[in-house]
Amino acid sequence: MIYQVYPRSFADANGDGIGDIAGIRQRLDYLAGLGVDAIWFGPWYPSPMADAGYDVSDFRAIDPVFGTLDEVSALIAEAHDRGLRIIIDLVPNHCSDQHPWFQAALAGGPGAPERELFWFRPGRGPGGELPPTDWVGEFGGGTWTRTTNPDGTPGDWYLHLFTPQQPDFNWDHPRVRAEFEEILRFWLDRGVDGIRIDSAALLMKDPTLPEVHPDRPHPFHDLDGVHDIYRSWRRIADGYTPPRALIGEVWLPDRQRFANYLRPDELHTAFNFDFLTCAWDAAKLRDSIDGTLAEHVPIGAPATWVLSNHDVTRVVTRYGRADTTFSFASKREGIPTDLELGTIRARAAALLSLSLPGAAYVYQGEELGLWEVEDIPPELRQDPMYPRSGYVDPGRDGCRVPLPWSGDAAPFGFSPEGASSAPWLPQPATWKDRTVQAQTGDPHSMLELYRTAIRLRRELPALGDGALRWLDAPEGVLAFARDPGFACVVNLSADPVPIPAHRARLLTSRPVEGSLLPPDTAVWLATG
Ligand code: GLC
Ligand code: CA
Numbered sequence: 226m227i228y229q230v231y232p233r234s235f236a237d238a239n240g241d242g243i244g245d246i247a248g249i250r251q252r253l254d255y256l257a258g259l260g261v262d263a264i265w266f267g268p269w270y271p272s273p274m275a276d277a278g279y280d281v282s283d284f285r286a287i288d289p290v291f292g293t294l295d296e297v298s299a300l301i302a303e304a305h306d307r308g309l310r311i312i313i314d315l316v317p318n319h320c321s322d323q324h325p326w327f328q329a330a331l332a333g334g335p336g337a338p339e340r341e342l343f344w345f346r347p348g349r350g351p352g353g354e355l356p357p358t359d360w361v362g363e364f365g366g367g368t369w370t371r372t373t374n375p376d377g378t379p380g381d382w383y384l385h386l387f388t389p390q391q392p393d394f395n396w397d398h399p400r401v402r403a404e405f406e407e408i409l410r411f412w413l414d415r416g417v418d419g420i421r422i423d424s425a426a427l428l429m430k431d432p433t434l435p436e437v438h439p440d441r442p443h444p445f446h447d448l449d450g451v452h453d454i455y456r457s458w459r460r461i462a463d464g465y466t467p468p469r470a471l472i473g474e475v476w477l478p479d480r481q482r483f484a485n486y487l488r489p490d491e492l493h494t495a496f497n498f499d500f501l502t503c504a505w506d507a508a509k510l511r512d513s514i515d516g517t518l519a520e521h522v523p524i525g526a527p528a529t530w531v532l533s534n535h536d537v538t539r540v541v542t543r544y545g546r547a548d549t550t551f552s553f554a555s556k557r558e559g560i561p562t563d564l565e566l567g568t569i570r571a572r573a574a575a576l577l578s579l580s581l582p583g584a585a586y587v588y589q590g591e592e593l594g595l596w597e598v599e600d601i602p603p604e605l606r607q608d609p610m611y612p613r614s615g616y617v618d619p620g621r622d623g624c625r626v627p628l629p630w631s632g633d634a635a636p637f638g639f640s641p642e643g644a645s646s647a648p649w650l651p652q653p654a655t656w657k658d659r660t661v662q663a664q665t666g667d668p669h670s671m672l673e674l675y676r677t678a679i680r681l682r683r684e685l686p687a688l689g690d691g692a693l694r695w696l697d698a699p700e701g702v703l704a705f706a707r708d709p710g711f712a713c714v715v716n717l718s719a720d721p722v723p724i725p726a727h728r729a730r731l732l733t734s735r736p737v738e739g740s741l742l743p744p745d746t747a748v749w750l751a752t753g
Pocket of ligand 1: 276279280316387423424474535536
C-alpha cells in the first residue's frame with residue numbers, strides 16, 4: 226500500500242502552520258504502524274508556491290518552509306529503517322517562472338538561446354497582440370502569456386499549460402533532457418526508491434502549434450515522442466540496485482494509449498484515474514476493474530487502485546452525492562451531500578480497493594474518513610484554479626486541509642502547542658472526532674478499519690499481486706475470489722443480499738449480523 230503525503234498538510238513541527246519534513250519524521254511511526262509499504266511525497270522543492278509547489282524553481286533543493294536537504298536525507302534513512310520506501314514527485318513538464326533558466330530566457334530577449342528551452346513565440350494579429358494559439362489550459366484560461374522585452378516594448382509569448390507562473394519546458398531540446406536525467410540521478414543517488422512523474426503525458430508539444438481539433442492528433446496530449454523520454458529514464462532507474470520505480474501521472478481516457486506508458490522498457494506503473502473517477506455503481510466499477518486488469522496483465526505491469534488524491538474531491542464527499550463520479554469539469558462544491566452515506570460507502574470502497582490485484586494508494590486523511598471542506602473563506606483559498614476559473618471553480622483546497630492528529634480543537638495536533646500561526650487552511654471544528662487519537666482503539670472507526678484491512682492485506686497470501694475471479698452474484702453486487710481461499714463481496718444494490726458460503730468472516734466494512742450483507746457494505750471472507 227502506498228500512502229500519499231501532501232507535505233504542506235501532513236504535520237507541522239515548527240509551528241508556522243505549514244507542514245514540514247521535521248513533522249513527517251515525527252510521524253513515521255504512525256505510517257509504519259498503519260502498514261504502509263511506500264510513501265509518495267508531493268513536491269517539496271523551492272517554489273514561489275503559485276501552484277502549491279508544482280511550480281519548482283530549483284529541482285535539486287528543498288524549500289526552506291519544508292526544511293533542508295539534510296533533513297530529507299535523514300527522513301529517507303529513518304523511513305528505510307522502518308521498511309518504508311520513498312517516492313518523490315518530479316515535475317518535468319514545467320518549472321516556476323522564477324527558475325534561473327526562465328529568468329535568463331526573459332532577460333535574454335527575443336532570439337536568446339535560453340528561450341529555446343521553453344516555448345517562446347511571436348503573437349498573432351497586428352502587433353502580435355493575440356496569443357500564438359487558442360489552446361485552453363489545464364486549469365481553464367489561455368496557455369500563453371505575453372512578455373515584455375528588456376527595452377520595455379511588448380514581446381513574444383510563452384507557453385504554460387497550467388498557470389502563467391509555470392512555463393512549459395521544450396522537451397525537443399537536448400539540454401532539457403540532459404538536465405532531467407541528472408535531476409533523476411541526483412535523487413536516486415540519495416536513496417529515493419521511486420519517482421512519481423507529474424503530468425507525464427503532456428511533455429511533448431507539436432512544434433507546428435496547430436489548434437485543438439477533434440479529428441486531428443492533439444497538439445500536446447500524449448504525443449508519441451514522449452515515450453522516448455521514459456525509455457531513457459527507465460534505463461537510468463534500472464541501473465540502480467535494487468532498480469528504482471517510475472510511476473506516471475497519466476490522465477488518458479484511451480486504455481490502449483494509457484497502457485503504452487507501461488511497456489516493459491518504460492514506466493512501471495501509472496495512476497488509475499478510470500477507477501478514481503468511476504461512479505459508485507457495480508456494473509461500472511466492474512467494467513473499470515476488468516478494463517484495468519485487461520490492459521495491465523498482458524504487459525505484466527501491476528494495476529493501481531486510487532480512490533482520491535490532492536487534486537480531486539474527497540471520497541467521503543463524492544460517494545455521498547447523487548452523482549458519485551469525479552470530473553474536473555463538474556461543479557465541485559455546494560452540492561447536496563450525505564456524509565454519513567458517503568462514509569459508509571467509502572468504508573466499503575476501502576475494502577474493495579485494498580483487495581484488488583495490484584498496488585493500492587491511500588491519500589492522507591482517507592484513512593481518517595476526512596471529507597471535502599467546503600466552507601473555506603474565499604480570502605483564505607490558495608489554489609490557483611479558483612482565480613483561473615474566474616472564481617467559479619473553488620479549486621482543490623477542500624481536499625488539502627491539514628490533518629487532525631489529536632485534541633479537541635484546531636490545530637488538532639497538526640502544529641505544536643503554542644504555535645505562532647494557525648494551519649494554512651482552517652480545519653473544521655467537527656474534525657475533533659476524526660483525529661488519529663480519537664479514532665485509535667475505536668473498533669468502528671475508519672482508521673481501525675484501514676489498520677485491520679492493511680494488516681490482513683499484508684498477512685494473506687491471496688492479496689497483493691495475482692489475479693481475481695468473478696463469482697456469480699446478484700445484480701448490483703461485486704463478488705470476486707482470489708487464491709488461495711479469499712473472497713470479497715461488495716453490495717452496491719439497494720437490498721440486503723446473502724453472503725456466499727465461507728469458512729470465516731475476516732472483516733466487514735460495518736457491523737453485519739446474520740447472513741445478509743446490507744447495502745453499501747463489503748465483506749472479506751476466508752473460503753475453502
Ligand atoms: C498535476 C498535479 C497537480 C498540479 C499539476 C501541475 O496534475 O497533481 O496538483 O497542479 O500537475 O503541475
Ligand atoms: Ca512548519
